[in-house]
Amino acid sequence: MDPHEHPSGFAVPEEFNLLCMLFNIGVIKPEKSLTTKEISERIRMEVSAIESFLPKLIQEGYIMVSKTDFTDKYYVTPEGIRKVLSIYS
């Protein structure tokens, strides 16, 4: 079975796995936000893959960007948390 395919036959969106892992590592507050490089190290996913998934998650309000002087950092919003919990509940 395709790793992204659910037994129901619906495909779990690829960016959803990133959202779940960000939640699981606790990136759920601005003060815990991480850069794409830090995320890559923590969840062992290519930076390029992370960067390809982030825009949709940000657009849908599941991820927020925390701007700093040097780089952008990312964290999961309450809406993103609820989205993740829907698969676990």
Next chain:
Amino acid sequence: MKILMLTWEFPPRIVGGVARHCFGLAQALAQRGHEIYVITLEFPGAPAYEDMDGVKVYRAAIELGHPNFLTWVLLFNHFMEKLAARLCHKVKPDVIHAHDWLVSPSAISLKQYLNTPLILTVHSTEVGRAQGLHGPDSFTIDGFEWWATYEARRVIVTSEAMKNEVAGHFNLSRDKIETIPNAVDFERFEVSVDRQMIRRKYIAPHEKMVLFTGRLTPQKGVEYLIQAVPLILKRNPEAKIVIVGEGWLRDGLQNLARSIRCQDKVFFTGFLSERDLEEIMVSSDVLVVPSIYEPFGIVALEGMAAGAPVVASRTGGLAEVIEHGQTGILVYPRDPESIAWGVSQVLSNQNYAQQLVKNSKDKLRKNFGWNAVAEKTIKLYEEVLKG
């Protein structure tokens, strides 16, 4: 009595029915003078400790994370257990009441450490949610569920269907399982709203609101409701389907609506606040609960309390909550034609719809209030303490 309640969902961390159940039960127990200590998980904006209507709520911060889901579950259990252990230096609970497998590692440890009886409420099972055990994670979760039912002195389920499922799947003695149904807070839905104003947010003035509310996951059967849309529209062209809730399936459902060219007749609201949810339920024309697996279906009770005629799948607890043709309409699960028929029965016959609502409100007040649930739960605690 001092009760330590463990749950990974508690308001404002609301995903499914578990948070509402735990809050309703905790509140009802506290109102009877029992001391309720809830250990749950942190949520952005929620304090680490608060007193909610007499319920003492402690939220554990998850200080360590891990990308793997099951490792993360063990980690958050560790932090819940630490928090509970600190609390129990000051307070010795008489009973530990855990909700679902997610908190079972900490609940089992605390049971041993405190030498206190453990009660477990099984809100659903992995084999039911996933409609089978499809991979290593599913088998592991199933194992946790079995272990928790084994360790618990008594197991609570919310319907006879769940009693059969839990007894059969975990090979558990039926004597160990107690059925205590879910309940609803009627007052929540006795809100005074400008119904027309609420409806205008989601539908045009001439349209009728066919409402779904719940998690957007395969278990909830929303795909069958969407497949039913062309059939519903044939019978009731003025119908519009409003889908409230979040979930990983949202993209797939939106694609499905587009693929059958009914996207203009299906509106996805996303997550709504409790207040907005109450208002939309009160303002809807029919509530559809098309689940393929539903241990209880608290949303059906909420719809009934809100005065919405309910059309629900004949599955699990729903078939026990709703009396077909009297307090709602039961349709076949996974069957768009049957769903469309049920919706049409309500939308096409206003008097019939009103009779269903009246009957269901009467039934609710008799059987599904938190007072009754609290009394039954206390009785069970007392039985356990007597040994």
